[in-house]
Amino acid sequence: MSRPGYIFLTCPDAELLHNRITEILESNKASDFEKKVYWADDELPSQFWDDLTLQTLFGSSKAIILRRAHTLKVATWKTLDKALSSLSESSFLFLCLEGKWDKKGAPVPAVLKKRNCWKYAEKQKWFWNSAGLDEKSITGFVNKWSAQNSIIMDNAVKHALTKALPKDARAAKLELDKLELAAGPEKKLLMDHLSLIAFSEEMNFFEFMSSMSQGGDPVEIWRRVLTNHMEKDSMIFMLTASLTREARALWMMLHGEDSSVRLPPFVKKQKAALAQRIGAARIAKIFDIVMEAEIGIKTGNRRPDQALELLVAALTNLFAIQPSNRRR
Template sequence: MQRAGFSFLICPDPEIIRERVERLLADCGQSFAREVFWGDEEIGAPFWSALTVASLFAGRRAVVMRRAEALPAEFWPKLAPALKGFNDAVWPFFCLEGPLDRKGGPKLPKTLADQLYFKVAQKRKWVFVSPGLTRRDMGPRLSDWAARRGLALGPGVAEALAGALPPSLAHADNELAKLELALGDRTSLELADLGLLSHHEGMDGFAFLDALAGGRDPTLVWREIFDKELAGEEMIFPFIGLLLYEARMMWRLAVGEADDVRLPPQVRQKKEAMARRLGAAGLTRIFEAAFAAEAGIKTGARKPDQAMEFLTAELFRLFGGQMRASPRVSP
């Protein structure tokens, strides 16, 4: 594989940046020593020496500039002479780890975007841009994780896990490691095991139900979930999976078949109380509403935001609320 002359990696998740650097270095088939510098620290002679000074005795080196978005504006024009021509001994990586812009594109310092070397990098596809770990990525990552460890995922587990894991690669890996440790010699992961996952801000099926049960305006609840987490069907399906996971758990709690469900006592009490309130008929209506919303998207009868609105309205009625005549808020 012919490697890049220099690389720009743009992603708000530092673990994905680190993983990408390692993959590029591994794929090129050559050995590189790593020298790492940080853009939010003073950039002095050691960096410029690593970038430009060749040595007869040292091997190839990857010069990695982390948090490059914090570099001063005058840095980028100074970089131009060092990036002229191809240096077989040095592979520079510039990692911009700030948030992307509102449209999901790279947020670049103007003095970088104007540089000829950056335009060359774009033309030659030496620029990697990622929004970070998205719900769409979770499915393939979970499949790879389960396959590498010889794990079978029980019914509904993949969807629920995709919705429950935090949208940070390092944090998601920590949660998966926690599940592995808890499984011991077992080779299957069931819905009951997901109670071990740490709570995180994001898509929370029970919090969604609890907000509706508490009488909150369903339009506001729907909008809060949609604005915060959902944007298209690739996001809604994991959310529906997480909602079904909560319904299945409450069903087991309601019928006394949840001895192996691991939950903090306070959380378990709240879910048991809701399960008693809903009963078998109410829990069945959650399943029906979730399946109807999912089918509406898959058949094209509803757009994702319409399906979410329908689901919210149905659940609000389930908890005894009266919908206003026109609850819709356009995206």
């Protein structure tokens, strides 16, 4: 048998596991194998063991995927070790170790390292490791997506995209699917397109600018904005892209270019009112604040978290209502 009988895949991200299994099956000309998925959280049924060791009636081949294999008990690993020594040639087993990685590296259970199946897999290099998406691997994820879909983008757009995407492959894929549609037939991804990346329900920049311009509590408003992203490095790039897009729309409305702003009528009416309330000077200042933050990061004068804090402070000050202007 030219292909491996089984492979250990150590990765906490389900979408990356799915993608890698698909690639392995394709590279081994096994895409047509019947896929059978089992979960190690539950007691493995007799059918699982039959799939490993018995030929099917019509000789068809099976790709057996054991999810969350890192949760298997000692006794089960012992039984599985024996079963793999007599693995059917028609079976291709994928053992998914989905524990969270730590500083020591791949979270391989100690009990597994003692088993012959693991030692043999290491010798044959029947394993694949990935810590999931992070600041480094997200670039490769984006490059692969753009190559597969013939998407072109400037380096600045790619950098902003890698910072803005969620570090979960399934969530990131959903966002990239939207961006592919936005890129249109030209397949050209622009900075403005990045504003399509989903925020949570609370992440609404029109709402926060409207609230700030009416004297809303800046502490509460910014708490709602900032707590939607745990990683400030990602947050700053999405914030600048969204603020620029929002400010551009407000500026156009304020200067009679409403027809160029493609929004539902009721939304356009709300934004037109906001533009009048904020005024040209403060809208223009938003562009200056955003540019200062981006230049600070690109020149290395500021870390992303520093730029974010300064941007937040500048916007809070910009929208602050002086006591004499507050309603009494």
